[in-house]
Amino acid sequence: xxxxxxxxxxxxxxxxxxxxxxxxxxxxxxxxxxxxxVIVPMKEVASVKDGKKRVQERPSYPGYILIQACHELxxxxxADGGRRSWYIIRETPGVMGFVGASGSNPTPLxxxxxxxxxxxxxxxxxxxPVPTVDFVVGDxxxxxxxPFNGFGGEIRAIDLERQRLHLxxxxxxxxxxxxxxxxxxxxx
Numbered sequence: 001x002x003x004x005x006x007x008x009x010x011x012x013x014x015x016x017x018x019x020x021x022x023x024x025x026x027x028x029x030x031x032x033x034x035x036x037x038v039i040v041p042m043k044e045v046a047s048v049k050d051g052k053k054r055v056q057e058r059p060s061y062p063g064y065i066l067i068q069a070c071h072e073l074x075x076x077x078x079a080d081g082g083r084r085s086w087y088i089i090r091e092t093p094g095v096m097g098f099v100g101a102s103g104s105n106p107t108p109l110x111x112x113x114x115x116x117x118x119x120x121x122x123x124x125x126x127x128x129p130v131p132t133v134d135f136v137v138g139d140x141x142x143x144x145x146x147p148f149n150g151f152g153g154e155i156r157a158i159d160l161e162r163q164r165l166h167l168x169x170x171x172x173x174x175x176x177x178x179x180x181x182x183x184x185x186x187x188x
Contacts, residue, residue: 003036003068004108007099007117008089012063015040018094019065025088034081035089037068041117046183053183064099066117073098074105133158133182135165140188143169148178152188 010018019038026035041060046053067089071082086106089095098106109117135141139155153167156177165185167178 003070004072005114006067006069006073006106006108007061008065008067009096009099010063010065011094011096014094015059015062015065018092021094022065022067022089022092025092029088031081031085031088034070034085035067036070037066039066039068039118041066041119061117066114072105072108076105133160134187135182135185141165141167141185142188143167143180143184144186145184146180148180153178153185 008018019040022035022038026032026038042057043060044055045058046055069082069085071077071079071085073082073086073089075083075086077083077086090097100107100109135155135158137155137157141153141155143149143151143153148169148171151169151171153169155165156168157166158164159166163182164179165182167180167185168175169178170176
C-alpha cells in the first residue's frame with residue numbers, strides 16, 4: 001500500500017462520474033505521478049425484479065471514493081505536488097471535501113483501513129451478493145419460487161442475518177407460517 005490514501009466525500013450517486021472527471025483532470029494536467037489511483041469500492045447486490053434474480057454492482061460506500069496519492073495532500077503541506085493535487089481534487093465537480101480533515105489538511109488512512117475498505121485480504125473468499133431488502137413487516141408479497149410458488153402472504157418478521165422472511169400464507173383457508181429467502185418472494 002504505497003503512497004497516501006484519502007477518502008473523498010462526493011455527491012451520492014455520482015461516484016463513477018466524479019471518478020471519470022478526476023481521472024480526466026489528472027490526465028490533462030499530467031499528474032499521474034502525484035495522484036496514483038482513483039477507486040470506487042464496489043459490491044455485488046442481488047435483487048428480484050419482474051420475477052428474475054439480478055445481480056448488480058453498486059458502490060460499497062455511496063457518496064465516497066478513495067484516492068491514492070504520492071504525497072501528503074493539503075493546502076499547508078511542504079510538497080508542491082501535495083498542494084497542487086489537493087487543489088485539483090477539491091475543485092473537481094461533485095467533490096464536497098476530504099473525510100478526516102484535521103484543520104485544513106486531510107488525514108490519510110492507515111494501511112489496515114485501506115485493506116478493510118478494498119477487501120484485499122487474500123484469505124477471504126468472495127462473498128455471495130448481498131440481496132437488497134425493500135420489504136417491511138406487514139408487506140403483502142407473492143411467492144415466486146419453491147413449493148409455495150404463486151401463493152400470496154404477509155411478512156411477519158425479517159431476519160437480515162440469515163436473509164430470510166417469516167411469512168403467513170393462506171393455504172386452503174388456513175393461515176400457515178412459512179420461512180422463505182429474500183429472493184423467493186416479490187412485492188405484491
